[in-house]
Amino acid sequence: MAARSTASASISFGLVSIPVKMYTTVSSHHIGFHMLHKKCGTRVKQQLICPYDKEVVERSQTMRGYEYGKERYVEITDEDLDAVRLERTDRIDILEFVPEETVDLLYLDRTHFLGPDKGAGRAYKLLADAMERNGRIAVGRFGVRGQDQLVLLRPYKGGLIMHQMHYADEVRSIDDIPQPGKVEFKKAEQDLADQLVDQLSTDAFQPEKYHDEYEERLTAAIEKKVAGEEITAPPERPEAQVIDLFEALKRSLGAKPTPGDQEEPPTQQILQAEGTEEEEAPAPSTKRRPAVKKATHRTTHRKPREKKSA
Template sequence: MRAIWKGAVSFGLVNVPVKLYSATESHDVSFRQVHAEDGGRIRYQRVCAIDGEEVPYADIAKGYETEDGEMVILTDDDMAQLPSTSSREIAVEKFVPSDQIDPMLFEKSYYLEPEKSGAKPYALLRQALLDADRMAVVTVALRQRTTIAVLRVRDDVIVLQTMMWPDEIRTPDFSIEPGEVKDTEVKMATMLVETLAGDFDPSEFEDDYAAAVETMVKTKIEGGEMKRTPTSTKSSGEVVDLLAALQRSVDAAKSGRRGNEESEESKDESSGTESKKTSAAKATKKAPAKKSAAKKAAAKKSTAKKSTAKKTAAKKAS
């Protein structure tokens, strides 16, 4: 693992130099959006909703939309005036009972590793949390924003878990009507709970969906059901180059068509001459298809000459 943050945990006059590591990673199956016909990746462009033009990154700003739909543009200078911090301190505010923290508040988890000089105070804080069965509520600056978090112990390692702000937890806007529950129904439900009671072991659960996707993909690969897509080239923001490439393609197509037409005309003009040639002349090599205008004129004049002249011309052409 690679440390994403370095700082120190401070409680009272004690500082614990630590490194921060991401404690979780997502193994969710992700798919690409592709063209079903050839497997090509689908690209998206940054297009302005007003003028329909593609917008380069340099011209993109942050906008805050008000409740009535108005848009307030925030410049880099505006963003620089907002409160931010680059503090490297995890400040312990208070120690609270573990059952007072609603799990809904937890957001992301990080491992804390002590620096060599902080190994002893790290062990001291870890043992104090275990003995008191409490969590440490802390404030910490991550990505230049101060957030609240808790410190707790998991498998002898102190874990920092960032928390959502209280106003980010939504209140349900529906009510549940209490129904009449009979005593026999409560007893039956209690029996069901006791039947399924047990200790939580995360290793007993697995992601069947991800495993099924991997199996399906492997089967398709073994069966040769794949799209060998060529390496794509950039197209966005290169309209001029694209038009030039299209123009070159059109010119090449026209040139090829013109060459074919000239070749057909040459064949038609020489068909009469070919019918009058002797078998000895047919055995000789044919002249190249692309003749100069002078050679074509000479070929036409040679048809009016006597047979002896024809044989001489044929020998020269060979």
């Protein structure tokens, strides 16, 4: 079945404009559940509750607020948001072309296929082929929902795909993650690790080999429940043990230690957290009404400039 486009846009750089259509690259198939009332089996509904007034609040009685301090809010109106939104353009502005190998995959977010719109096939193919020949990908901005979205255009199997990207200040540094200090390994340990990697290596990634085994088990369990059958629990996994990394590598490779091998000191341990005493729960504090700064003025909404006819 042919894919349906989710949106229209145009790739723009210099004096060139290429109309394109956007298509999703994935189709989620996760199993979802509903919350039911145990007493009667009816699906329950969520309500908004005010903890101060102890009453149910309708959507029409709510307002948007930004917390700038502990339980201190300022009201943000639709007019305030409209004042900072960009004019909707549906245009993908290419800012620069960069070598593909210089882009860290850590910055990539969601992905869309880009296909040519009517009459744009030639220009679309010309751009995709030029990027492929030169080993370049395009960095650009896409005005979506009044916001600037950083995007990456990449040639893919004769066409183009668009990656939405995170900004640099949104991506954490690995330096923030605790790392082991300087570790020295013996030549035998390094050789065993290399052998293990080599043993599990293949020529290329084949995604069709992998499937969601949890979802398959869950689907089978649901079908059994619907049919009135019992679901048996799987056997428990053995508890983690303190192991020697050198011996674990040998076992992974199927190699048995020889009598001449001397026992090495443990280089890696799987530690199990021991129980700790529960901290004394703090005394409940008296709930007070949060402070909210109401909007005292209306931001003048700027009308978008009318486009001049060609």
